[in-house]
Amino acid sequence: MAHPTTVDHLLPGDHVCWTFDDHERHLSALVRFLRGGLARGEQVLYLTDTFLPDAFLAAAQAYGVEVREPERTGQLQVTTAEKSYLAGGAFDAERALDGWRAAIARARGQGYSALRVAADMGWTVRATPGVERLAWYEAQANRIFAGGYVMALCCYDRRLFTSAELDHISAAHPATARAGAGAHEEWAPMLRVRRDCEGLRLAGAADRSNSEALASVLHDLVADARFLPDGAAPLVVDLAELTFADTGIARLLASAAAAAPGRLVLRGARPALAELLAVIDPARAHAACATRSQA
Template sequence: MRQVKDVRLGDHVCLAFAHEAEQRAVAGAFVSAGLDRGERVMYFTDDPAPDGVRDWLAEAGVDVSGAVASGRLEVLTAADSYLGPGRFDPDLMIALLRTTVGDSLAAGFAGLRVTGEMSWALRELPGAERLEDYERRVTGLFAEGDSAALCQYDARRFPAHRLTGLRCCHPGEVRMDDLADGERLRVTPSYEPGGELVLRLRGTIDRNTAPAWHAVLDHAAGAGGDVWVDLSELEFIDVAGTRALARAAGRMSDGHRLRVRHASAALRKVLRLTGWDGATGLSIEGGLPPVTRP
């Protein structure tokens, strides 16, 4: 499982997303990186229509108008790409991609970057049952090093057994970029199916990692919904880091909460003794132990 920022030409990766916010974060970063590197980018959408994709890419900071006008970005429907002949034919699709790679290189692009939403395969369309065969075989084309692909699968819609098989058809998988990726602290974001942001922490929170921790908390406070903070892999958090957590909870807007999972006994005790457990917007899964007095 790699961060999307690490995807390069030659890669064929899968994104199994739980919510549109996760999908857009990864796909938007994939598109933006390709444009920045001088690659031609093609986006095959199933839902919404191309105008909808162009709109949210623009909201994410992509110069959509300029990229489309210059031919660097093209957004097509599944009907105009995967299902162009009126059915899904792996041989025709691979041949089309190979031709497009050659055309892109001849036009002066550094390569071709393709991303596609694959939910069309869940409809009873001719050839849809051949998707797994296509995903296995097309890897060879991307492995030649002149193109890359990000295949998007909605984990809420694909049956679990089929999604597992499709993921195995790809040499790799991607996720959202880390919010902090230092040696001492790593914070990996993801989304729950209901749209809640989840921040998974690994490492330590102390004075050395305080700037990164404060930046993460600023992101959480501005996320616009409830945020889960998963501490199951956090080794240590100092008192200053705990205070920052409580203060960030107080900045949550519109009644949203900062919800902490897997808080250690030590952290729970500090929150209780300091009174920070009463911070507006803070919720500790499992509650806190009572204060014992001598």
């Protein structure tokens, strides 16, 4: 399973598929995640399917984390899948996404520095109406999390899923912490996606393993770019910190720019990506090599 210390490296805006196969180490990771959020003045939500809420809180207390006062004030909230994802008896992906928007608004309104969420996803293997849209939901959630206020740790017990299922799910996350991650060397999210008023910033590496996550955010960006008023500065996809992109990602980026010509531009591509873009879309290759300051 992923090492518990991997959760220490998450930042607001990260959305990670975190796999485990041992409940004790899973508990250790969750407690680390909780402790870090409380210490930073973040609101912490844990949507459990592995532990009963009271049992988890007692265990966290035994690990040395004071949970009673944060629970009283609402800084810490622990609930079950049945009362969150499955409220109403089925999984409604759109309702779940709206729920995250509402949770962000509440946390911001209450003055929390960020919203930190851990979610056990074991409930998805049960015969639940709507669960077939899980991968779509995970991909769409990136459009919300990329705003940089929420960090989300989606916990998947790999004993419950096939390798193919986990591959499908992980592609909807910018980063995945699989078995062995962090055990021998420091782990960091593979890709960080951040959306701001100027456009989108990508940092890390992008390939088939996280392509669905990136595609969702780019789709959102294209839609916004098309509605820019005439004469407005274009939205920018900043590629300066994107250290690797495979051919599929290069095509995805080129298609996004082509879908909103003049309103969405690629900037700061490193040489290898610039060469791919030059082959795929020569008309935009020069702009893609420029930095924001040069544009």
